[in-house]
Structures are given as structure tokens and as C-alpha cells.
Amino acid sequence: MFHKEGHKIILITFVFIIASFLLVDNFIEIEGLRTLILIVLLVFLILILQFFRNPKRLISPNNKQVVSPVDGKVVVIEEVFEKEYFKEKRLQVSVFMSPINVHVTRYPISGNVIFSKYHPGKYLVAWHPKASEENERTTIVVENKTYGKVLYRQIAGALAKRIVNYAKLNDKAIQGEDSGFIKFGSRVDLFLPLDTNIKVRLNQKVRGGESVIAEV
Numbered sequence: 001m002f003h004k005e006g007h008k009i010i011l012i013t014f015v016f017i018i019a020s021f022l023l024v025d026n027f028i029e030i031e032g033l034r035t036l037i038l039i040v041l042l043v044f045l046i047l048i049l050q051f052f053r054n055p056k057r058l059i060s061p062n063n064k065q066v067v068s069p070v071d072g073k074v075v076v077i078e079e080v081f082e083k084e085y086f087k088e089k090r091l092q093v094s095v096f097m098s099p100i101n102v103h104v105t106r107y108p109i110s111g112n113v114i115f116s117k118y119h120p121g122k123y124l125v126a127w128h129p130k131a132s133e134e135n136e137r138t139t140i141v142v143e144n145k146t147y148g149k150v151l152y153r154q155i156a157g158a159l160a161k162r163i164v165n166y167a168k169l170n171d172k173a174i175q176g177e178d179s180g181f182i183k184f185g186s187r188v189d190l191f192l193p194l195d196t197n198i199k200v201r202l203n204q205k206v207r208g209g210e211s212v213i214a215e216v
Contacts, residue, residue, distance in 0.1 A: 005164055005181040006052025013048045017041050047099075054104055057209040059176035063146035065215040066108045066196070067176060068206040070188045072097040077202055082191045084139055085115055085151055090191040091198065093213055095206060097186050105165075105180040106209040108152055108190060111144030113171040118163070121156070138165040138180070142173045147216055151191040154182055176209035190214075 002010060020041050028034040059067075076094035081087075097103055121136040136156040143149045154163050164181040167173065182188075192198075196214040200206060206213070 001054050001056065002049070002052045005183065006048075010048060010052060013045060017045050051099065051103065053102060054178075055102060057106075057176060057207065059209045061110050061175040062215075063110060063144050063175075066147065066150055066190065066192060066213045067106070068095055068200075068208050068211040068213050069106050069108045069152050069179070069190070070095050070097055070103070070206075070208045071101040072187075072206060074200050074202055074204045074206060075187070076189070077198060077200070079194065080191075082151065084117075085141055086149075086191065089194060090151070091194055091196055091214075093190045093192065093198065093200065095188050095190075097182070097188070102208065103182050103186065104178055104208060105152075105154055105182065105188060106176050107142060107167070107173040107179045108175065108213065109142050109144055109147055109150050109173070110175040111142045111147075111173050113140060113167045113169055113173055114143050114149070115139065115141035115151075116165065116167050116169050118165065136163060138163055138167075140165065140167045140179070142167075148193055153189040153191075154180055155187045155189065156182065 021038065024034055024037050028037065072095040074093060075096045076092055078092055079089055080092045082090045118138050138154045139151060141149055141151045154165065156163055162183045167179045190213060192214050198214050199212045
């Protein structure tokens with residue numbers, strides 16, 4: 001199953017690959033070179049398909065827990081001052097996505113979307129310390145009565161050139177459901193209450209919608 005954000009790119013890629021196969025087969029006479037080009041084209045197609053995959057996840061909404069919004073690796077767990085919305089100290093948990101990860105963004109908690117804002121910006125590598133404040137990004141805050149307010153921020157990386165955000169102000173968020181997509185490499189930051197119980201460790205691999213990041 002492929003994410004809807006990839007349908008157009010996948011179609012264009014298929015057309016390009018088929019046209020390239022025909023050209024190579026008709027005009028490249030050196031057997032070894034022709035085989036190499038065909039292999040490269042096939043690998044390119046596989047990479048595009050795997051990037052836009054949208055696997056089904058076993059999701060059991062729990063208002064006492066925050067689940068990972070994306071697939072990837074935990075690269076930051078620290079207390080920081082969140083400047084944009086809370087303007088106070090929060091626990092930041094950041095998940096880095098490589099190009100081979102699923103890039104669907106999911107709601108970390110259920111509740112009401114009370115803040116949603118897009119920021120144009122730079123394209124520093126996603127693990128750069130200033131990426132959270134200077135890169136193209138979206139900031140979304142979801143609130144429920146059990147957990148409180150959770151801010152998650154989609155951040156573009158050096159390869160990511162488009163952030164898709166479905167979370168609109170006053171939307172009803174359902175934990176684990178699609179809330180956006182980041183094309184070609186990125187990171188997502190979570191900002192949680194200081195008294196939250198973090199359930200992950202640095203360098204741990206997590207799965208969007210399934211892995212528990214924190215709980216009350």
C-alpha cells in the first residue's frame with residue numbers, strides 16, 4: 001500500500017522507467033553497459049516505491065500515552081526551552097528518519113488540534129542543532145484532558161523539499177492516524193511536559209503509531 005502523496009511521483013517514475021528501458025534496449029548495444037543501466041533504473045524504481053509505502057499499523061489509542069509520530073531513530077532526549085508555543089521548559093524527544101524509513105507522520109495523541117503553523121526556512125541536515133528553529137517546518141499542538149498538550153514539529157532535512165501537514169486548527173486528532181508526510185528525509189521533534197515518563201532511549205528505533213514514546 002502506498003501513501004497518496006506518492007501516487008503522482010510513482011506514476012511519473014513508472015513512465016520514466018518504461019521509456020528508459022525501451023531506449024536502452026533499442027540504442028545501447030554493449031551488453032554489459034545495457035545490463036548495468038537497467039539494474040540502476042530498477043533500483044531507482046524500488047527506492048521510490050519503498051519510500052512512499054504506507055504499511056498498516058496495529059494501533060490501540062491510549063490517552064495516557066504518546067506514540068511516535070514517525071518511523072526512525074531517537075536522536076535527542078533532553079530538557080529544552082520551547083520558544084514558539086509553550087515559551088517554557090519541555091522535554092524534547094526527536095526522531096530522525098533516513099530515506100529508507102516510512103515517512104508518514106501520525107498523530108502522537110488523540111485530542112483537539114489547538115495550534116498548527118507552517119514556517120518556511122532552510123534545508124540544513126536534519127540532525128543539525130539549529131534545524132528545529134531554522135529549517136522549513138510545521139508546528140502542531142494537540143491537547144486532550146488526560147495527557148495535556150503535546151507539540152510535534154515536522155522538520156525538513158537536506159533532501160526534504162516538501163512538508164505535507166493535514167492537521168488543521170480545531171481538527172479532531174486520532175492517535176496513530178495520518179497527520180502528514182515529509183518527502184525525502186527529515187526529522188520530527190516532540191515537546192512533552194517535564195513530568196512525563198519517557199519510555200525510549202537514545203538510538204532506539206521506533207515505529208510510527210506503535211512505539212510508546214512517553215506516558216503519564
